[in-house]
Amino acid sequence: MMHSLGIAFDLLFGSPIILFSIAGLIWGIIGGSLPGISASITMALLLPFTYGMAPVQAIVMLACTYIGAEYGGSIPAILIRTPGTNSAAATVIDGYEMKKQGRAGEALGISLWSGVIGSLFGLVMLVALTEPLSWVALAFKPTSYFALGILGLSVIASMTNGSLLKGLAAAVVGLMISTIGTDPISGVTRFTFGSPELLGGVEPVLIMIGIFAVSELMMQSGSRDIGGLREQVKVRLPSLNMMNRLKRSQFIGCLLGTFEGLTPGGGGSIAAFLSYNEARRWSKEPEKFGKGSEEGVAAPETANNTVASTALIPLLSFGIPSSNSTAVLLGGLLIHGLLPGPRLFEQNADVVVGLYLGSFIATLAQIVVGILLLPVCVWLVNRPRAYLAGFILALILSGIYTLNTSLADLGIALGMGLVGYLMRRAGYPFLPLILGVVLGHMVESSYRRSLLLSGGDHSIFLEDPIAVGLLLASAVFVTLSLVREFRDARNAKLKDAHA
Amino acid sequence: MTPRFSDNLRNPSGKTSSMTDRTAPKDLAGGLAVLAIAILYYLFIGDIAESSLADDVGAGGLPRILAFVLAGFGVVLVARAIIEGALARAPKPIVATAPSRDDDPIAPLPRALGFLGFGAAYVVLVPIIGYLPAIALLIGAIALFEGAAANWKTALIAAGGAVGYWAIFVKLLGVRQPSGWFF
Incomplete structure (x- = not known):
């Protein structure tokens, strides 16, 4: 405890951590406020710039971007009925109603305040739960790590939108991509086609930028401008009386945000919609929901900001990202050679403490920065999409080149953009693919190390109780997902028959 | 309902x-x-x-x-x-x-491929003509492709954007970008 406080003190006064957390926050709010640019895309765009940074600075900046993007997403949701991020979709319902009633500033103030409450609660949970959970990982053997990778992939594949089979296929393709390059055990090359650029494998950052950012730009090509906000808006923070009234819905948002953050595949959007429904159920004025209810803004905004912190718990403890944004953060950790788990807390305590401290700074600074940045966000939302698209692609290509000064990297990212676009068109979720790429090395090396220990005998996986438990859990997730899929298909058929 | x-x-x-x-x-x-x-x-x-x-x-x-x-x-x-x-x-x-x-609306395949084509063209052109003109061309071409008017405003925005990126990446961050015949 005292050791951690000492690190925090050193970071606060002996490093530019405040600067990096504020910079990440600003980038997050701006990126999140642009419709179609989700938190994960905003973070992915930042990834290339973190290469040259110290690990603690890079991770703080990425985490604070995540926090900022969650608030940023509510700005267009409230002002122009278009959520900047998926998790702000529930905010549209009452936020835009409030705007129509001339209360846009009040809605933005409630969003900002609820975001701060959610982030602070999430941070407390993050600090309290992450390290104890990570110690569980000390009992892990190679067989357990292999099973953990399989659990992560099957949970994400079964929880993401679309069919289970498509999710699993995407995860396998991700694992296949991770096999490109030099084999870690024998040193022979695989699937490099004689290209020296592929000897080190395909960097996850290129896959993330291609699939998240380039494919989104391709999807949006030719779509209409969204802007058109003409009036001036000023953030109005809630009064003490209003803060008191919002307590119940914020508490619901905190609880559900924590639960969804811990659940792989949960994410901010599900937490936001669940919180909205529960806040309506427990509200003293449920009839106001959908007609400009303050609680209807507070609940989802608290929930999605709580998720921004609690989603880091499974990531830092076990290295399993539960959402697109945490997958990008995992990419950031891997870029700097940081492996999540108990050793991260021992060997890179400065990164962990810095992450907590930076997130805390960003959460508090959000109130001031959020108010000051609003005119900039409104100006950006009103820019013609035709120009924005070119500027974003130029940023992507310039940023990627800085990684290895290699034009081949640009080709890979653009190629992955095409893959992402085709996957979206065919209804394939891409988070399992990303996870396959990120976890591929762990899955393969654990699998092969286990078999080295057993002399090729696969029964070693059944001799480790942790591995057996994790593999059984994978099977349960996959089975439940299959059952749900069959039930949904049957219900849809019945619905059609009655229509 | x-x-x-x-x-x-x-x-x-x-x-x-x-x-x-x-x-x-x-x-x-x-x-x-x-x-x-x-x-x-x-x-x-x-x-x-x-x-x-x-x-x-x-x-x-x-x-x-x-x-x-x-x-x-x-x-x-x-x-x-x-x-x-x-x-x-x-x-x-x-x-x-x-x-x-x-x-959400999804751009049809030819349009999406067209957009991607500008990125591919940039990869081909940048080692030949250099970073600054290539980025200006990229921003300008995409703006036109996405429906901006072909006028001085678009040209100025593209040129200004390229100078801005060059200033940020090359001058401020000190990151090397591809150089070509001109820059």
């Missing part, structure tokens, strides 16, 4: 069976693509060299398993798409559902 948000959570894609009927050909194409990837990947496993340092599994061991698993998924996806297509009835109006990301 207004859909409840919980409906959207249980069925995030917002699809009904009538939509499923419509997506069967897309699913068939997707399944065939998965199968093709598995076959191609399997064929390339043969190129992996044997090593005296190899373990029991070998460098090609896991890839071989992955190829078989993916091929299995591909076969099931194709079979399911064919069965769904065969069972499809006459198209019905799509039932309104709560909004979801899947219902």
Whole structure:
């Protein structure tokens, strides 16, 4: 405890951590406020710039971007009925109603305040739960790590939108991509086609930028401008009386945000919609929901900001990202050679403490920065999409080149953009693919190390109780997902028959 | 009837069976693509060299398993798409559902490929003409492609953007960008 406080003190006064957390926050709010640019895309765009940074600075900046993007997403949701991020979709319902009633500033103030409450609660949970959970990982053997990778992939594949089979296929393709390059055990090359650029494998950052950012730009090509906000808006923070009234819905948002953050595949959007429904159920004025209810803004905004912190718990403890944004953060950790788990807390305590401290700074600074940045966000939302698209692609290509000064990297990212676009068109979720790429090395090396220990005998996986438990859990997730899929298909058929 | 948000959570894609009927050909194409990837990947496993340092599994061991698993998924996806297509009835109006990301407009393939083409053209051009002119061309060309007017304003924005990026990356961050004949 005292050791951690000492690190925090050193970071606060002996490093530019405040600067990096504020910079990440600003980038997050701006990126999140642009419709179609989700938190994960905003973070992915930042990834290339973190290469040259110290690990603690890079991770703080990425985490604070995540926090900022969650608030940023509510700005267009409230002002122009278009959520900047998926998790702000529930905010549209009452936020835009409030705007129509001339209360846009009040809605933005409630969003900002609820975001701060959610982030602070999430941070407390993050600090309290992450390290104890990570110690569980000390009992892990190679067989357990292999099973953990399989659990992560099957949970994400079964929880993401679309069919289970498509999710699993995407995860396998991700694992296949991770096999490109030099084999870690024998040193022979695989699937490099004689290209020296592929000897080190395909960097996850290129896959993330291609699939998240380039494919989104391709999807949006030719779509209409969204802007058109003409009036001036000023953030109005809630009064003490209003803060008191919002307590119940914020508490619901905190609880559900924590639960969804811990659940792989949960994410901010599900937490936001669940919180909205529960806040309506427990509200003293449920009839106001959908007609400009303050609680209807507070609940989802608290929930999605709580998720921004609690989603880091499974990531830092076990290295399993539960959402697109945490997958990008995992990419950031891997870029700097940081492996999540108990050793991260021992060997890179400065990164962990810095992450907590930076997130805390960003959460508090959000109130001031959020108010000051609003005119900039409104100006950006009103820019013609035709120009924005070119500027974003130029940023992507310039940023990627800085990684290895290699034009081949640009080709890979653009190629992955095409893959992402085709996957979206065919209804394939891409988070399992990303996870396959990120976890591929762990899955393969654990699998092969286990078999080295057993002399090729696969029964070693059944001799480790942790591995057996994790593999059984994978099977349960996959089975439940299959059952749900069959039930949904049957219900849809019945619905059609009655229509 | 207004859909409840919980409906959207249980069925995030917002699809009904009538939509499923419509997506069967897309699913068939997707399944065939998965199968093709598995076959191609399997064929390339043969190129992996044997090593005296190899373990029991070998460098090609896991890839071989992955190829078989993916091929299995591909076969099931194709079979399911064919069965769904065969069972499809006459198209019905799509039932309104709560909004979801899947219902967002998706640019048609030629348009999306056109957009991507500008990125590819940049990769080809930048080592020849250099970073500054290539970025200006990229921003300007995409702006025109996305519907901006072909006038001085667009040209100025493209040039200004290129100078801005050059100042940020090359001058401020000190990151080397490709140089060509001109810059």
